[in-house]
Each structure stands twice: as structure tokens, then as C-alpha cells.
Amino acid sequence: MIQIFSNSLGKEELKAVEKVFESKWVGAADVTLEFEEQFGESIKSKYSLSFNCATAILYGSMKILNIKPGDEVLIPTVNFIGCANAIIDAGAKPVFCDVDLNTFNITPEEIERKMTKKTTALLLLHYGGNPVAFDEIKEVSGDIKIIEDSCNTLFSKYKDRYCGTLGDIGCFSFDAMKILVTGDGGMMTFQDEEYYEKTLQYRYLGLVSKIKSGVDSLQEEKKTWWEIELGCKSGRFISNDIISAIALEQLKKVDGFISRRKKIWDTYKSELKDLDWLVLPPEPYENCTSSYFMFWLRIKNGQRNEFARYMVDNEIYVTFRYYPLHQINEYKEFSLPLKNAEEICDTTINIPIHQNLSDKDVNYIVDTIKNFRRNK
Ligand SMILES: Cc1ncc(COP(=O)(O)O)c(C=O)c1O
Incomplete structure (x- = not known):
């Protein structure tokens, strides 16, 4: 059977994973930071934070953008179920929008038709790799937040910018069916510093990211170094150095x-x-x-x-x-x-x-x- 999805995982990825094994630390550390940096550079995103999957990013984007019960979020109906689930989980109402018959993308006209006073966000998809008419969409959607599901648009460009950097939050997946494959994994991208600390906290249990490691605290001559400070209550959605080592090799290809x-x-x-x-x-x-x-x-x-x-x-x-x-x-x-x-x-x-x-x-x-x- 000729398969519809495939990947090119090979010797290079295995070698990179072997190196992580040898380091005796497989959690998120330098390799993950390196992947975030290289990914961000390659699509010219100011901030790029890796996640365990893109669905977690979709759920997180609702929290980071403060989507609340009573809000309406526009979403093209030809779309991945996790997008609707994330909106409903936030207590908001998904407003399903029709799509263009050729591109299967949401249109500015449909956005205009479906916007109400309660609309606070648009969660759009660039279908199949093909960017939406972003400028026209931005013109009609005004200042509502835009989450770009960029899981289909790795390295797709809208004019001189990459998809995933056009809206408030971009979302990429590296699952088994995507172009860059790590098994599972995702990257959240955004350009606004305001989201940075919030995202770090959301991604890792709500822990305040300024907490220093034990050794760093010791250097500050603290007597104890195991206190915990929470900024919010959250789950755990981090990536790790095994995934990131694979990702760095995939990025080259x-x-x-x-x-x-x-x-x-x-x-x-x-x-x-x-x-x-x-x-x-x-x-x-x-x-x-x-x-x-x-x-x-x-x-x-x-x-x-x-x-x-x-x-x-x-x-x-x-x-x-x-x-x-x-x-x-x-x-x-x-x-x-x-x-x-x-x-x-x-x-x-x-x-x-x-x-x-x-x-x-x-x-x-x-x-x-x-x-x-x-x-x-
Ligand atoms: C458009 C779209 N968004 C989000 C996701 C979720 O990605 P992940 O599998 O990394 O959670 C997928 C996965 O198929 C997808 O196709």
C-alpha cells in the first residue's frame, strides 16, 4: 500500500538520540533550548516554546489569551477536532465558519458575517499548507486575537512573513503525520513578550519560571533551595531532549x-x-x-x-x-x-x-x- 503520510527518520536522528542518552539527562535542557532557538530563527519568530504536542498548545492558547466563558471564538469548520475541544474546554463557544470551496480556508466575508460583540478570538487554519488571505482577514477581524493553527504550514510564507508568526499565537505539530516528525511534539510561536512568562508557567505546572536550580540558589547563599512558587495552576506539557534531538536533525532536512x-x-x-x-x-x-x-x-x-x-x-x-x-x-x-x-x-x-x-x-x-x- 502506498501510504498517505510518511517520515524520513534515519541514522542521523538515531545518532542524535544516542548522544542524549550518553549525556544521562533526557529531560528538557540544552538540546531543547537549541531546537527552540533554531526553529524560531528559521521562521523569524521572536519567541518559540516547545510543547509535548500541538493540541496542548491549542488548549494553552485559550489560557494565555484569556478566552473566557461567554466568549465566542470563530473557527473554520473544516478543521482538526482539538481546535474545537480547546475552545469548549475554555468555556467559550466555538462559532463554526464556512470555508472557500477551492482553498478550504476561512474567508474574510465569512468572518464578517459571523462576528458579534462577543467574538474575542479567531482560531484559523491554513488548510493543506496554503496560507489564508491574512491581510484581508486582519482588516475585518479588527483587534480580536488570532491563533494560527500552522500545523499544515511549516515554512509556508504569507508575503514576507512565515505562517505561525502572523497572528498572536502560532501552533506547530511534529506528530507522526506532519512534515517535520518527532513522534510527538509541538512549537508555540508568538511575537509579544507579554505571553512569555505566562506560557512558561502554563507549560510546566504553573511554576514561576524564575525559580533557580538548586545550584544557582546555592550560589546566592540561600540556606534552602527547594521552595516552590506557583503563578497559576496548570498541567505539564513540556518537550524533552530526546524529541528535540530528533527535531534538530529533521530541521536540517x-x-x-x-x-x-x-x-x-x-x-x-x-x-x-x-x-x-x-x-x-x-x-x-x-x-x-x-x-x-x-x-x-x-x-x-x-x-x-x-x-x-x-x-x-x-x-x-x-x-x-x-x-x-x-x-x-x-x-x-x-x-x-x-x-x-x-x-x-x-x-x-x-x-x-x-x-x-x-x-x-x-x-x-x-x-x-x-x-x-x-x-x-
Ligand atoms: C490542523 C491540526 N492542528 C492541530 C493538530 C494537533 O497536533 P498534535 O497531534 O501535535 O496534538 C493536528 C494534528 O493532526 C492538526 O492536523
Whole structure:
């Protein structure tokens, strides 16, 4: 079976992990700080703090931005469930928004329609690696907070800035299905110093980060060095040096992953463009770049499910990301009809696009797609 997600974890990552083992300290320390610094530099983010996963960042962003019961948070419905869960967990109301039929991204027009006096934040997703129309969104959303789910947009650029640095908080994932893979892990990015201490506390039990290590306290001639000061009450969402050692190696390879993905994207676009029963994904807006995290097809004539079955029967794994949140029973109290998302959900399929696909795999995928209707 040709897989839809893959990774390039190899000898380099193993060697880096071995070094961490040899150091006899596997918790978050210098390697994690180094990863945070290098990641921040690579996307030009002032602050980058690693987490154990991106879902923890989504939950944390609600606390850090003071999202409270009674608040409304706008969220595109074609989206990851953790985003809605985080909003509801904060006591706020998720306001599901429709998306553009081509980009699957939230639009400024829909934001304008759904904003009320209670709207305090927008949690947006750049679908599939393709940046949203950020300037236009900012113009209509005014001073509400913006959380950018950048889990699809590693190194995607909106004009001269990287996704994840456009809004108040950016959120990246390094789980098994992402471009940069560490098994699990995430990075929160933000540009405002105000969030720094709050995030450090949220990430680690609420402990005030100024607490010095025992040795540092000794140097200050303190008699005891084990007192605890809490700034808030929180869980524990930190990363560690094993994960960060893998991440640093992956960081060196990511440009190569993305350029291979772009090559596959371009092949799909040129090879499939004449099939009149397909709608292909659009290119990024002018002056924007994509990470090419996902490739998607919209199948006309009600044949999506048949097409999906046909692909799997031909050993090509396909799926659909992301099942619209407003159609999930658990969220039914927040549900409302959203026409484009429903059409997307009925017609779309994601096909494999990752750096481990060989040219032979890509040709096989293209030929298999082309043969779908020939067999009828
Ligand atoms: C868009 C999006 N946001 C957030 C997440 C959560 O990432 P993590 O698995 O690191 O918690 C995912 C994971 O699939 C995702 O696809």
C-alpha cells in the first residue's frame, strides 16, 4: 500500500538520540533550548516554546489569551477536532465558519458575517499548507486575537512573513503525520513578550519560571533551595531532549522534504489538469508559498466514495481531512448549515504527497487516477 503520510527518520536522528542518552539527562535542557532557538530563527519568530504536542498548545492558547466563558471564538469548520475541544474546554463557544470551496480556508466575508460583540478570538487554519488571505482577514477581524493553527504550514510564507508568526499565537505539530516528525511534539510561536512568562508557567505546572536550580540558589547563599512558587495552576506539557534531538536533525532536512512535495504537487497538477471529472487544488496566492502538506481532489458526479474505494483497492491510501466539525454529533449544540464545507465533505479526497514517494509511485498514482473512469 502506498501510504498517505510518511517520515524520513534515519541514522542521523538515531545518532542524535544516542548522544542524549550518553549525556544521562533526557529531560528538557540544552538540546531543547537549541531546537527552540533554531526553529524560531528559521521562521523569524521572536519567541518559540516547545510543547509535548500541538493540541496542548491549542488548549494553552485559550489560557494565555484569556478566552473566557461567554466568549465566542470563530473557527473554520473544516478543521482538526482539538481546535474545537480547546475552545469548549475554555468555556467559550466555538462559532463554526464556512470555508472557500477551492482553498478550504476561512474567508474574510465569512468572518464578517459571523462576528458579534462577543467574538474575542479567531482560531484559523491554513488548510493543506496554503496560507489564508491574512491581510484581508486582519482588516475585518479588527483587534480580536488570532491563533494560527500552522500545523499544515511549516515554512509556508504569507508575503514576507512565515505562517505561525502572523497572528498572536502560532501552533506547530511534529506528530507522526506532519512534515517535520518527532513522534510527538509541538512549537508555540508568538511575537509579544507579554505571553512569555505566562506560557512558561502554563507549560510546566504553573511554576514561576524564575525559580533557580538548586545550584544557582546555592550560589546566592540561600540556606534552602527547594521552595516552590506557583503563578497559576496548570498541567505539564513540556518537550524533552530526546524529541528535540530528533527535531534538530529533521530541521536540517525539511527544505528537501518541501521541495520534493512541491515537485509531486506540480506533477499532479500538470498530469491531472485535463480530467473533467476532477477539481484540483488552487495555487497559493501571489507572493505566498505553500508547504505542500496535502494534495486534494474534488470528484464531480457523486463518485467520491467509489473513487476512494477504487484507490484503496489499487493499494493507494486515500483519506479526507478534515471532517467538518459542525457535522460532529458531540458539537451539535453549536451546529448550523455550512454549504461549502458540506459539499467539500461529500466530494473531496486527499491523495498521498510526501517526500518518500518515488517517481514510480507518483506515476502509478497518476495512472491509477486516469484509469478510474476508463474502467466504466
Ligand atoms: C490542523 C491540526 N492542528 C492541530 C493538530 C494537533 O497536533 P498534535 O497531534 O501535535 O496534538 C493536528 C494534528 O493532526 C492538526 O492536523
